[in-house]
Amino acid sequence: MPPISKAQEAPTARSLHSGVGLEAVSGDAKITRRSHNRLPRLLDEAARVFALRGFVAASVREIVEPVGMLPGSLYYHFETKEDLLVAVYREGVRRLSVKVDDATLQLREPWARLEAACVAHLSALLDRTDYSRVVIRIRPDDAPLVAAELTMLRDSYEQRFVALIDELPLPRSVERRDLRLMLMGSLNWSQTWFREDGALSPEEIARRFVRLLKTSLLEP
Amino acid sequence: MPPISKAQEAPTARSLHSGVGLEAVSGDAKITRRSHNRLPRLLDEAARVFALRGFVAASVREIVEPVGMLPGSLYYHFETKEDLLVAVYREGVRRLSVKVDDATLQLREPWARLEAACVAHLSALLDRTDYSRVVIRIRPDDAPLVAAELTMLRDSYEQRFVALIDELPLPRSVERRDLRLMLMGSLNWSQTWFREDGALSPEEIARRFVRLLKTSLLEP
Amino acid sequence: MPPISKAQEAPTARSLHSGVGLEAVSGDAKITRRSHNRLPRLLDEAARVFALRGFVAASVREIVEPVGMLPGSLYYHFETKEDLLVAVYREGVRRLSVKVDDATLQLREPWARLEAACVAHLSALLDRTDYSRVVIRIRPDDAPLVAAELTMLRDSYEQRFVALIDELPLPRSVERRDLRLMLMGSLNWSQTWFREDGALSPEEIARRFVRLLKTSLLEP
Amino acid sequence: MPPISKAQEAPTARSLHSGVGLEAVSGDAKITRRSHNRLPRLLDEAARVFALRGFVAASVREIVEPVGMLPGSLYYHFETKEDLLVAVYREGVRRLSVKVDDATLQLREPWARLEAACVAHLSALLDRTDYSRVVIRIRPDDAPLVAAELTMLRDSYEQRFVALIDELPLPRSVERRDLRLMLMGSLNWSQTWFREDGALSPEEIARRFVRLLKTSLLEP
DNA sequence: AATGAATGAGCTTTCATTCAT
């Protein structure tokens, strides 16, 4: 497999390594003894380090070492560090999309659907092992050479929320775009203050934020 | 003036280069007899570059060059790049605080006070020339050696919002902390999507967000 | 066919991929039953890239890619990049020799023979598709491990010019070695300045250089 | 002193370190004890390594080490390895020019002037310690980013020979451009075959080449 | 109050090459 080039095609629905939402590739032992196909592990590590440090501060060495690779070996799989980011980001978007789609699929009531989507979004976002964190943490212009691509990917995901908010029955005075930006902003920003040992779970936070928005804060 | 050391004490209220909110320090000539004090310009540039690139990607060279200094000269003023960040961050917090205090000072009605604070907060945050942007853009753990200090500074500022929200008359079911995190999160995140050429001004955005929160979204 | 090793013997007269002077090997199908022998194409590319970039700057990747091979595959055919150079160089010398021999074969008059040899030499040297360019472009000590071998190959070719110059009837004062070094130097150096779109053809250049040497430049 | 940038101005006549033709900077001890101003030594080493290995094969590490510098320190003085080459090349051209000018200055007779120029040219070219070797050894397109600049420098030097040949009284049939290309080609190419322990000195070689050209080779 | 000249560590990337399959 040659390096994944910048000119690479749009991802197929079932891209990257195996299934739907496997975070860490475990139980792969049966495939080969000497376990070559470290690419999935490489992506896992990249996701971890990008989410932890940001793009610029993430060093190729730090990504590659836990996989037992040498820095140069990365470049068999990806042409640049930026391209690696794109791969991780793309997978992050894919997983987020799958989770949100799965969560909303069975529901009909618009507010319930939005709430479920927010719960799925926030759970992914705050899960330490998830590629999705990268999608929120990394600003496209941290990696100028692929900024446009990242933005497109992010937008494609956010369309889901555009649609979900379009479904809501709302007072005419409400701008749906404001609503989306406010809601998603508050969810996304939680990455900066959320502590795993806090009192509230991601799910509970998401639910509360939606309720705060939905209901009136003016006294009874 | 010796380098500002890590062991330095908490800042006095009137810290840094005098004046209340001067962005570019001109007319400072009277302060020192002869020297064309370049430290203020240095801080301005640092604010600009930290806000633009983030802490890690900001290079000392890029900060120092527009001031007409050499990289090594920075170290007369600051012991480390981290210390420079602290100085800028501290000034950002100071300016934010001044703006929010000024905006709320004359108002009595709690919701009006909160709205005014949000307008001030967001205007600062989205103003390209403002130190305040650094306070929102930089995550404390981007600079681990001074992370604790940055967090303290930020917390000290956010106390204002804790207080403002405490004043609000609210239904008993509402958790004030959630409210604050949601509101500030949505404001802060706007740094990610705000474009100066967009339809809405920062002030208008802030007002709309507050109104969305305050009122009910359930149909009439 | 195992890799061509460093310990390999001197080349037979009819070395490499058959044929006399075929640049791109087509119609070789009868030689091996099924395989679409890519080794000739590999050598063609190597010649092109070595001539274009020099030995050090020529990367295995650049050579191998247009052939549709992967870098590792080179090493089925050659033990090292140096060995590949030797193969190309050897073929370059062979083709040069054939051309010079063919050109001089029919001629008897010593100056005519020398001129014909120079024309053949220079045409090959300046022909973009020819292995011969490598022989002139690459300095043996660019590839220290095989420098001696390259030097031997080059010397074997230059013997032809030693012989041709020995045939010339010359004033006793003339050192034949000087004459050869001067003549060949001026021809070889033309690789540096020759442009295909220039006014003069390689043949014409060679003829003029010989004439300049032969005749007196002192006024009539 | 900031790095010498690509946009750097045309060199002044007395560029680089001191005097006219100092090859190795010795006797500098009096200037500073800890001898900073290693830039001259850096250039000397660069000239040596570029001449020895060519541009591509010359590693920054090899250049810098004998000077007692670290690789990164080069970049205080030059923005890129290419820029270092330009500096060396420019100095090579300057020294060649000075030598040729000095050699021809006192002479009036055209052939004598040309011969003196060739002697100067070849002595420089074959002198192991001379920057001039770089000018002949390095092909501009070995360093594509500065190729145009190198070509300009080389052309500016070769103008001297254009002029010297223009002065010659020649039979009308002789193309002066051919004459120049032939003469200089044969001189320049001597870099590939000249051995210091050979029988002939550079001076003697140059003189013989000129004589070969000048006189008739047809029998008496 | 700063510069000139560098350091030392680290950076991303490229290279020729290896070897099990």
Added chain:
DNA sequence: TATGAATGAAAGCTCATTCAT
């Protein structure tokens, strides 16, 4: 007759920082 996946070394270069002057 190759490939897939990598290695190990080195490359050019950038970084924050140092320190004598």
